[in-house]
Amino acid sequence: MIRALSIAIPIAGLFALLGACGGAPRSVQHFAASAYPAHLSDWGVIGVADDRLALSAGFLPYDLNTPLFSDYAHKLRAVWLPTGTHASFSADGVFDFPVGTIISKTFYYPRASAPEGALLRNEDSSGDFSGEGLDLRKVRLIETRLLVRQESGWDALAYVWDAAQQDATLEVAGDIKPLDLVSADGTVHPLNYVVPTRNECANCHATDHASGKIHPIGLAARHLNKTYEHYADGAAPQLQRWAERGYLDHSETVATANALWRAGADDDIESRARSYLDVNCGHCHNPRGAADTSGLFLNAGETSARRLGVCKPPIAAGRGTGGRHVSVMPGRPDESILIYRVGDTDPGIMMPELGRSTVHEEGVALLRRWVESLPGVCA
Amino acid sequence: MRMSGKFVAACAVLGVIGGCGQQQTATPSASPADYEKTLRMQLETAKSGDVITIPEGTFPMTRSLVLSASGVTIKGAGMDKSVLSFKGQIAGAEGLLVNASNFIIEDVAIEDTKGDALKVNDGSNIVIRRVRTEWTGGPSTQNGAYGIYPVMTQNTLVEGSVAIGASDAGIYVGQSQNVVIRSSRAEFNVAGIEIENTIGADVHDNVATNNTGGILVFNMPDLKQPGHNTRLFNNQVVGNNTKNFGAEGSAVASVPAGSGVVVNSNDNVEIFDNTIGGNNTANVLISSYFSVTYSGERKLADTFDPYPEGIFIYGNTFSKGGGAPDRPALQTLRQAMFGADGNLPDIVWDGIVNNDKFVEGRLPTALSICVDNGAADIVNVDNANKNANPKIDTAAHRCQLEKLPAVVLPESSATS
Numbered sequence: 001m002i003r004a005l006s007i008a009i010p011i012a013g014l015f016a017l018l019g020a021c022g023g024a025p026r027s028v029q030h031f032a033a034s035a036y037p038a039h040l041s042d043w044g045v046i047g048v049a050d051d052r053l054a055l056s057a058g059f060l061p062y063d064l065n066t067p068l069f070s071d072y073a074h075k076l077r078a079v080w081l082p083t084g085t086h087a088s089f090s091a092d093g094v095f096d097f098p099v100g101t102i103i104s105k106t107f108y109y110p111r112a113s114a115p116e117g118a119l120l121r122n123e124d125s126s127g128d129f130s131g132e133g134l135d136l137r138k139v140r141l142i143e144t145r146l147l148v149r150q151e152s153g154w155d156a157l158a159y160v161w162d163a164a165q166q167d168a169t170l171e172v173a174g175d176i177k178p179l180d181l182v183s184a185d186g187t188v189h190p191l192n193y194v195v196p197t198r199n200e201c202a203n204c205h206a207t208d209h210a211s212g213k214i215h216p217i218g219l220a221a222r223h224l225n226k227t228y229e230h231y232a233d234g235a236a237p238q239l240q241r242w243a244e245r246g247y248l249d250h251s252e253t254v255a256t257a258n259a260l261w262r263a264g265a266d267d268d269i270e271s272r273a274r275s276y277l278d279v280n281c282g283h284c285h286n287p288r289g290a291a292d293t294s295g296l297f298l299n300a301g302e303t304s305a306r307r308l309g310v311c312k313p314p315i316a317a318g319r320g321t322g323g324r325h326v327s328v329m330p331g332r333p334d335e336s337i338l339i340y341r342v343g344d345t346d347p348g349i350m351m352p353e354l355g356r357s358t359v360h361e362e363g364v365a366l367l368r369r370w371v372e373s374l375p376g377v378c379a
Numbered sequence: 380m381r382m383s384g385k386f387v388a389a390c391a392v393l394g395v396i397g398g399c400g401q402q403q404t405a406t407p408s409a410s411p412a413d414y415e416k417t418l419r420m421q422l423e424t425a426k427s428g429d430v431i432t433i434p435e436g437t438f439p440m441t442r443s444l445v446l447s448a449s450g451v452t453i454k455g456a457g458m459d460k461s462v463l464s465f466k467g468q469i470a471g472a473e474g475l476l477v478n479a480s481n482f483i484i485e486d487v488a489i490e491d492t493k494g495d496a497l498k499v500n501d502g503s504n505i506v507i508r509r510v511r512t513e514w515t516g517g518p519s520t521q522n523g524a525y526g527i528y529p530v531m532t533q534n535t536l537v538e539g540s541v542a543i544g545a546s547d548a549g550i551y552v553g554q555s556q557n558v559v560i561r562s563s564r565a566e567f568n569v570a571g572i573e574i575e576n577t578i579g580a581d582v583h584d585n586v587a588t589n590n591t592g593g594i595l596v597f598n599m600p601d602l603k604q605p606g607h608n609t610r611l612f613n614n615q616v617v618g619n620n621t622k623n624f625g626a627e628g629s630a631v632a633s634v635p636a637g638s639g640v641v642v643n644s645n646d647n648v649e650i651f652d653n654t655i656g657g658n659n660t661a662n663v664l665i666s667s668y669f670s671v672t673y674s675g676e677r678k679l680a681d682t683f684d685p686y687p688e689g690i691f692i693y694g695n696t697f698s699k700g701g702g703a704p705d706r707p708a709l710q711t712l713r714q715a716m717f718g719a720d721g722n723l724p725d726i727v728w729d730g731i732v733n734n735d736k737f738v739e740g741r742l743p744t745a746l747s748i749c750v751d752n753g754a755a756d757i758v759n760v761d762n763a764n765k766n767a768n769p770k771i772d773t774a775a776h777r778c779q780l781e782k783l784p785a786v787v788l789p790e791s792s793a794t795s
Binding site for chain 2: 172194199200206209210212290296306307312313314315317318320321323326337347348350353357
């Protein structure tokens, strides 16, 4: 049943904190596409003060059942809607957001105690927070990406944080940041962290490739339908909180939910793997995405085993085959092209093509278990 | 005076007009090391009507270049003068990725990319003129897959271009409509020129030599669009005998070294007035999907037509090929039928036909392989029965098909 909500008008902007460039967040500002500011602080989206990254008032933090892997970066996501507006709920797709919406995603790593300047390679963000923001004594900010809803559609902007962690600068042409990540066993993993260019943002976010239009990816019910742990007042179900806040026009009591990908989750391997494939691959590998050229569709809605790669030969994989003959060979991860490509870091081989330069070992392990679990043989 | 990168960025982002005209030109004094960011900014902020000029020089690139704006022209000083070198590439699956229409690129070289060199995905009215894509270390499985790679395009012209060293196809047009590839050269690739799942392609006046296979016309399953209507004419397809260096599992890895023209599973292919010779497996190979060793995959999607139908071969000048086939079964067959020093006929066919389409015991002419090429013979190697009953089958294939219409590109593309 659908219930209408008309409560809790967003109060963003009322708590405009004054501050110089790079200080605590001010009120949210809007800019024409021709006049995007060079500094993130000018947006009033987030700000830095007292060793803390704080979201501007009215920004609602969120996370996803299964996130996109981005070289083990942790992410602080938040969304802001203009006063009196709301997004339109969709059971299947991304919510429809009003003009003026700003979505922010800040990529950061927890700091390692040693070696000097190194960062931690883990996926536990529980210690990162200070209120709804981040404790900058514990984490190092890398970049903040904004999706801004203009009249003409969404624009994607990437701001790269300075060494002093005071402000971030717009980089239309992207950036490459060499980082050292330290895993739990003390191994140091050097990494070229790639900040996407504006056009590269579209490589993933133009989920309907022919249109070229950018859309959010994670802001769909199946990704958001979960409890968020780090609201100022504690944990709460996200969709319910969105509805209470007036950010959604209604909330379905029963919405689909993608599985949590992580080991230890209750969901079965199939659900976890499909959730992982959906968010990591489905933005291109869908019937309208950039990878529709491959005939391999890994989005959540796909039901054909063949289109999911089972016993399917590659089309234009080139050396991405790794000498293997089909995308997914049931029961045999080492004979599956999909496993080869997610497990490599050569730009000419790896999948996804963008957004990582390390292997997501835990993710690959999940996909291997999925392939192992698949019955049958290729005739 | 040289503009700093920061100024260029601010200029484009803030839309300040002064100093940022519509016509973007390369900075003459750009040092090779700084040029990557300059070019990237031009591509990232490009608008319809922009002409981005690449100066003379060799410019190292560390990551893919991406163009998303339609109506942009990229123009270099010559395919041997303006070189984008991706030898040090650390990110991105292409050299230049174009997600746009009304795109022209001329007089540029793209070298040593980790993946594909020039990919144009999902655009209309594409012109690729005098562009060279090359892996400079020669044939290697470690080379990127495709050189010039328009896919899902409409109205595409590739002319005067050169593709060397691709570990899949040098010039590959996939899932497109209305394509002309002319006056280009493909050398030392696994597949020289490949037309795949494409409707309406004219491939003419090209040179394909020293590839594993010269010119391929393929259909693959699982795609939205089966291809048909390809004309190959006035090409030189000679001496394509380079050992197959494609990655196992890729479709072209199944192409025997020494293949001149290969038609696989595709329909309505007209091969005429070409010079084809010295291809040691066969000057022309015609096969169904069943004969290609896409190992592990024999079950076909229900909607896929695996048979080559409506193939018309005439007026070609053949010279000796088929003397040393790169398949043991064909080698044995050659010796048994033609003697130790003999050659396979110019046209080698797997002999697999779709019995469901027989009318009065045979395929209708329109679905047949027609050979009307003087003394050139066609041999049916009877792949369906493990080559048990191979035979010269020229008489049965002496027929003619209605000629295919020429591909007509819009004015804007066709004029050089």
